Amino acid sequence: MARFAPKHGSRKYVVVLACIALLGVALVADFLWASSSSSSSLNWSNSLDISVDRPRLKPKPDGKKTKETRLPTLDGPNATFADLPGPQLKWEEMAEAPVPRLDGAAIQIKNLLYVFAGYGTIDYVHSHVDIYNFTDNTWGGRFDMPKEMAHSHLGMVTDGRYIYVVTGQYGPQCRGPTARNFVLDTEKKEWHDLPPLPFPRYAPATQLWRGRLHVMGGSKEDRHEPGLDHWSLAVKDGKALEEEWKNEIPIPRGGPHRACVVVNDQLLVIGGQEGDFMAKPGSPIFKCSRRNEVVFSNVYMLDDGSKWKELPPMPKPDSHIEFAWAIVNNSIIIAGGTTEKHPVTKKMVLVGEVFRFDLNSLEWSVVGKLPFRIKTTLVGFWNGWLYFTSGQRDRGPLDPAPKKVIGGMWRTKLSL
Template identity: 80%
Template sequence: MQTFKINFLRYAPATTLWRGRLHVMGGSKENRHTPALEHWSLAVKDGKPSDKEWRTEIPIPRGGPHRACIVVNDRLFVIGGQEGDFMAKPGSPIFKCSRRNEVVYDEVYMLDDDMKWKNLPPMPKPDSHIEFAWAIVNNSIVIAGGTTEKHPITKRMVLVGEIFQFNLNTLKWSVIGKLPYRVKTTLVGFWKGWLYFTSGQRDKGPDDPSPRKVIGEMWRTKLKLNS
C-alpha cells in the first residue's frame, strides 16, 4: 500500500473528493488548537493515488476543525467549524488534555471554476462538530445538530438541536425542524424521502444543552423543505 505524507500534521481537517482529487484543507495544527489554513490535493483514480506528491492549493480563508465539507453541483462547500480545541498536557501519564478558548463559526465558503474562495451567506447560528451531519436533498444541503458558542455563564459546551436547510438555488438558510434532542458529531443520511440520524453525543436533557452520553440509536423523519 502506498502512502503519501502531507508536509505537516493536521487535526480534523476538512477532507473530500472533488474533480478527481482528494482535497485536505484547514483543520488544526499539531497542538490541536492553532487553526491551519493550508490546502492540499492529491489525484486519485480507481481508489488509488495517481500523483507522486501532494499539490498545494489555494489556502482556506479561515482554518479550524469540525466542519462540514461537501461537494454538490461540482462546487466545494466548507461550512461551520471552530477555532481551537482540547490540547494535550505535556508529559501527562494518562494523556490528559486541557481546554482552551474556542470560537465557533457560522461562515460558509465555496470553491468553483474560479478556484477562489467565495463567502456565502452564514448559517443561522455558529455550528461545529458537523463533519458528517449533513445530506444533500433536492438541491439543498441539510445539516442536523452540532455545537454552538459556549454558555456565557457556565462556559460549558452547548449542543444544537435544529435542522438547517441551505437552499442552493436561493443561497438562503432556514431552520426546518428540530431533533428529538440536541446532538453533536452525528451521522446523517437521506433515503427514500426520510432523513436519518444516528450516533453522536446528546445533551443532558431538555433544560441542559451541555453534552452527556454517547448514543447509538437511530431516528428518522419526513422532511418539508423550503423553496
C-alpha cells in the same frame, strides 16, 4: 482551691471564631461544587456514561403508553445560545448501533451507511467499521480498520465505491494526529495506502472535486492551532495518480469540525471552529485539557479553483458537523452540532436544530428540531427519510451541555 469563672468576653470570642470557621467551610464547599459543575461536561469523565437515554412515557387515553419527545429550550441572555424556532418533526427510533460513538465518521453508499472509528469513552477508541442497511434497518458486516489508521477526527469522502480516509487523531484522550492515509475498496473490503500528508492534521475538511482529493484546514499537531493549508492529490479508482500532494489556495479561515460538500461542481466549507482541547503538558496519557474555542458560522465556496467566495452564513455558529450533512433536493441539510459556549455557565452548548441551505436561493432556514440536542451526528438520507446515529447528546431539555455518548439510530420523513 479557688475556682475561676470564665470571663464573659472570652465566651464571645469563642462564639465569633466558631461562626467564622463555619462560614469558611461553607465558602470552600461552594467553590468546589461550582468548579466541578462548570468543568464536568468539558473534561468528560474516565467513567463516561455511554448508555442511551430513553424517552419518557406518558399514558394514552386508553391506558397504553407512548413515547414523548420533549423539545429542549434554553433561557439565556443572548439569543445566539437559544434554540431557533422551527417546525416539529416526528422521529422514529430505529435499530441501535452495535457501539456508541463520538467523533466517528460515516459515509453513505446507496442504501448502506459505513460507520467508522470514534471514541467509546475518553479512554477507549474504536478501530473497526459497522454497516447500517437503510432498507431493512439492520446493522452488520463489521470489519477491522488498519492498525495504523486514525481512530477519530478523520477526513473522509467517497466516489461511490472507494472511501478515502485522510489523517485524524491516533489513540484516545487528546493525542495528536497522524499523517497516514488509506483507501477502502467497499466491494472487496480491502484497504490500501495513500501518500501521507505533508503534515498531520486534526479533523480537516475533506472532499473529492474535479478528480482530486482535497484536504483543507483542520487543526495542527497540537489539536488547537488552526491550519490554513489546502492540499490536493489526483486520484482515480482508489489509487493515487501522484506521489506527492499539491499546494492549493489556502482556506480563508482554519480550524476543525466543519461540513465540506461538493454540489453543482462547487466546493463548499461550512461552519467549524478555531481551537480545541489539547493534551495536558507532561501527561503520560495525553489527558485532555480545556482551551479556548471560537465557533463560527462562515460558509466559503471555491468555484473556480483559484478564489474563495463567502456565502450567506449559517443561522447560528455551528461546529462538530463534519459528517452531519446530506444533500436533499438541491439543498444541504445539517443536523445538530455545537454553538458558542453559554455566556454565564461557560459550558459547551449543543445544537438541536436541523438546518437547510437552499442552493437555488442561497438562503438558510430551520426545517425542524432533533429529538434532543446532539453533536457529531452521523447523517444519511434514503427513500425520503433523514437518518442520524451516534454522537454526544445533551443533559436534558433544559440543559444543553453534553453528557451521554449514544449509539441510537433515528429517522424522520423529510419533504422539501
